[in-house]
Amino acid sequence: MRVDEVRFEALGSTCHVLGVGLAPGRLAWAEAWVAERHGRFSRFEPSSELAALNRSAGRWAPVSADLAALLAAALDAHRVSGGLVHAGVLGPMLAIGYTRPLRLGPTAAAPAAAVPPPALPEMLEVDGDRARVRAGTGIDLGGIAKGWLADRLAAELGENCLVNLGGDLFARGRGPESEGWPVGMGGQTLLLSEQGAATSGVRRRTWSWEGETLHHLIDPRTGRPAATDLAEVSVVAGTATDAEVHAKAALLLGAAAAPAYLTGRALAWWLGP
Amino acid sequence: MAPSKSSGSSRPRPRRSDERVRSLVLKAAATALTLVAAGAAAAHVAGNVKTTAAPLHPSVVGGEITTAGGRLTLSPSVRSGDVQTVTSTHAS
Numbered sequence: 464m465r466v467d468e469v470r471f472e473a474l475g476s477t478c479h480v481l482g483v484g485l486a487p488g489r490l491a492w493a494e495a496w497v498a499e500r501h502g503r504f505s506r507f508e509p510s511s512e513l514a515a516l517n518r519s520a521g522r523w524a525p526v527s528a529d530l531a532a533l534l535a536a537a538l539d540a541h542r543v544s545g546g547l548v549h550a551g552v553l554g555p556m557l558a559i560g561y562t563r564p565l566r567l568g569p570t571a572a573a574p575a576a577a578v579p580p581p582a583l584p585e586m587l588e589v590d591g592d593r594a595r596v597r598a599g600t601g602i603d604l605g606g607i608a609k610g611w612l613a614d615r616l617a618a619e620l621g622e623n624c625l626v627n628l629g630g631d632l633f634a635r636g637r638g639p640e641s642e643g644w645p646v647g648m649g650g651q652t653l654l655l656s657e658q659g660a661a662t663s664g665v666r667r668r669t670w671s672w673e674g675e676t677l678h679h680l681i682d683p684r685t686g687r688p689a690a691t692d693l694a695e696v697s698v699v700a701g702t703a704t705d706a707e708v709h710a711k712a713a714l715l716l717g718a719a720a721a722p723a724y725l726t727g728r729a730l731a732w733w734l735g736p
Numbered sequence: 737m738a739p740s741k742s743s744g745s746s747r748p749r750p751r752r753s754d755e756r757v758r759s760l761v762l763k764a765a766a767t768a769l770t771l772v773a774a775g776a777a778a779a780h781v782a783g784n785v786k787t788t789a790a791p792l793h794p795s796v797v798g799g800e801i802t803t804a805g806g807r808l809t810l811s812p813s814v815r816s817g818d819v820q821t822v823t824s825t826h827a828s
Contacts, residue, residue, distance in 0.1 A: 468822075475828070609828070625822065627825070629828035630824075630825050630827060631825070632825055643817075645817060645819045645820060645822055647821040647823070647825070648824065648825050649805065649806055649808040650805060650808075651801060651808055652817050652818065652819055652821050653810075653814055654817045654819075658813075658814070660825040661825055662825045662828075667827050695806075695827055699814050706825075729811075730811045730813050730814045731809060731814040732808070732809050733806055733809075734806050734807050735805050735806035736805075736806060
């Protein structure tokens, strides 16, 4: 069956949306949908909802239903990953110079100033249509927003579609040949249906600062870029959000502990040394 | 063990014409059953053609695959196939 698709840049990544039997205009609608969420949830956009929440750290701030749900998902990710997936690592990210989109280059870094953040529930509260970030801390949703948005867009877009937002994807329906959506993972083709997939890695978004190689994946246990013997972990799970959470947690745990963590949590995984 | 006695000696022997009729009935029934099964199978195959041009796509269900760059572990709910991907998951 014919597949319609669109690629575009958003969320700091390349996005790819595909569908079978979509009504005319749905792909353009999907692109606009992602762009609008990017504008609301990016910490780099001064006018975003998230930036406003971070600026109001220490006091309650109004949040939209979408942002409240996304913050709740971040708290859930922290819980299910045993604290490894942590949306409250904005301080360490700023300390290592990740203060703006990396296409603009990192800024001066002070890695030694990066300290482990408090547990997320101690620094983020969500109460209906308002939220409060602990004073002196901040939230970065880059680690969870793409998967969360892929799940929601796929749910709205159509009955047979695939939403891939920067590598975090959800495959809805039976795909173009009714045998699942063929998705590349670890050099293999997986046939996904009503399943999500995501990859977490430390090969991309890296830079050097005074002889030290830095990257964007912060280990909340140290507050520093993760030191792991895995370069990449890809995971298939029931949703893109779950896949993203478990891929990141497994990457931080390393090659020895990752299989035990993923067993029972993930439907498939690829560990890349 | 002592050899068993033939039971035929205590029963009346069937007539040869009865045996022939029974044999013919059995053969006819077996032939009819075979023809019905063959016809049903042909009808089922004809009614369930997906696409005659499709190549074979053997699926691998579950298990572990070692690739050049790492190790892929699959649960039974995820299938791999030998088809062209439409997209891929990757780090960003």
